[in-house]
Amino acid sequence: MTLACDTSTPVTILRAVAHGPLGIVRSLGRLGAPVYVVDPNPRTPAAASRYCRGQFLQRLAGCSGRRNGRAVPA
Secondary structure, eight states, X not given: OOOOOOOOSOXXXXXXXXXXXXXXXXXXXXXXXXXXXXXXXXXXXXXXXXTEEEEEOOOOTTOSSEETTEEOOO
């Protein structure tokens, strides 16, 4: 069975901390989707991937992954 995917829509990864986002960048990039990373750290592993089309060095205020003192559900 072949799955047809529309890969023309760009994907933006916010706060590419650790290696989880690296897997997302690689998986979507292999499918042909253009993937971009937004993170204040210029050396994040996801931005160094060959599948990352571009990186935006931006501090995301209020994007700590927490809301009202509790972790945001995934």
